[in-house]
Amino acid sequence: MxxxxxxxxxxxxxxxxxxxxxxxxxxxxxxxxxxxxxxxxxxxxxxxxxxxxxxxxxxxxxxxxxxxxxxxxxxxxxxxxxxxxxxxxxxxxxxxxxxxxxxxxxxxxxxxxxxxxxxxxxxxxxxxxxxxxxxxxxxxxxxxxxxxxxxxxxxxxxxxxxxxxxxxHPVDKEAGRHILTEAGAEGTKPVIGISVREWCGWTHYKDVLASVAQEVVMRYDARVVFLPMQYPEDVRAAESIAERIEGAAKAQVTVLPGEYRTHELLSLVGNMDLMIAIRLHALIFAGVMGVPMIGISYDPKIDRFLDSIGETPVGSLENVTPDELLAAVQDKWEHRKAIRQHTAALLKKQxxxxxxxxxxxxxxxxxxxxxx
Structure with missing residues (x-):
């Protein structure tokens, strides 16, 4: 041995x-x-x-x-x-x-x-x-x-x-469906995942994500689910964004409150139709589970990973705007089937x-x- x-x-x-x-x-x-x-x-x-x-x-x-x-x-x-x-x-x-x-x-x-x-x-x-x-x-x-x-x-x-x-290895989606149901986020609506973190006390990107979350709920009749990758810090960061969302859209936003194991997080991501992420491994989980992704950069590691699969970040935490993020969401949404196939081929090599x-x-x- x-x-x-x-x-x-x-x-x-x-x-x-x-x-x-x-x-x-x-x-x-x-x-x-x-x-x-x-x-x-x-x-x-x-x-x-x-x-x-x-x-x-x-x-x-x-x-x-x-x-x-x-x-x-x-x-x-x-x-x-x-x-x-x-x-x-x-x-x-x-x-x-x-x-x-x-x-x-x-x-x-x-x-x-x-x-x-x-x-x-x-x-x-x-x-x-x-x-x-x-x-x-x-x-x-x-x-x-x-x-x-x-x-x-x-x-x-x-x-x-x-x-x-x-x-x-990719995992079954059942565990993720169960967690979403427990959190009151079940149903037939499309699910857009968002993974965030605190960074340098900045608030600009939180305002942007709140604005975009509110818009995609209305535009795509979707549910927004915040996925914590670092517990409990990411839960608090997500809650601070969810608090900024107003009106009817607020009822369609869920902050997952727990600490989840790797297979649970992979399963949760597998239930999403699109992932918007600051966290590197939320993006990688999306790749593993074949989910279209949008990355926002705060560190060269985000840019480097996205580059390896032919993607680029949509701005950085410091300068991302609602318009460019919404444009990226629309592009991914319209071409999500083709993106899934293209990403799957690239991720096989990875x-x-x-x-x-x-x-x-x-x-x-x-x-x-x-x-x-």
């Missing part, structure tokens, strides 16, 4: 990151059912219960060091771990875990990561010094390849694959690329480079 340790933003109630872990575990276990996997988690008990793997606390450095000392490989990823725009401290933490693995001679793989942006001379120097000592890097987009090149990281084998979540990261990880374990 080979021991693999996974480091990432797990156990923090972020649906996208939990979906990444679920997808990674699914594909890795399919490739090698005998792998023993331990996850470094902010909530080890939740990770054990949710994913059925061993876990240790992310601040228990003694336990982590002991774990790495007996590991055959550390996987760092997936996600946007190595950047310092949304959090300046997390970059140093994840680099620190990589450094600990290297200190005890455990090989390291960066798995389907989105690299950067990385600001500051010290941060960029540390990235170059530490990441150049890893064995293998897969990144989820070509923008990350460019960031690695700018940082001078060239020594490991580097390959562009795709976001780990794209390897996850699924294969996402599985490639797992294949490379298992291959690394099978070589002398992946053994201590």
């Amino acid at each position: 080979r021991n693999l340790v996974v480091s990432g933003y797990y156990g923090s109630k972020n649906a996208g990151d939990e979906a990444m872990l679920a997808a990674m575990l699914e594909v890795l276990s399919d490739l090698d059912p005998k792998l023993h996997i331990t996850v470094i988690s902010a909530d080890p008990e939740d990770t054990r219960e949710r994913h059925g793997v061993d876990a240790v606390g992310w601040l228990d450095i003694t336990a982590i060091l002991q774990l790495l000392g007996h590991a055959d490989l550390l996987i760092s990823g997936g996600g946007s771990l190595l950047q310092n725009v949304t959090s300046r401290r997390s970059l140093y933490y994840y680099l620190g875990i990589i450094f600990l693995a290297l200190a005890v001679h455990t090989p390291v793989m960066l798995y389907a990561q989105g690299i950067g942006p990385i600001e500051g001379g010290l941060a960029r120097w540390l990235m170059k010094k530490i990441v150049n000592r890893t064995k293998l890097i897969t990144v989820r987009d070509h923008g990350s390849l460019e960031e690695l090149a700018h940082l001078g990281i060239r020594k490991p084998r580097i390959e562009a694959t795709a976001d780990a979540v794209l390897a996850i 699924r294969g690329l996402a599985e490639r990261s797992a294949e490379l990880a298992v291959g690394l374990l099978d070589t002398d480079a992946g053994k201590k």
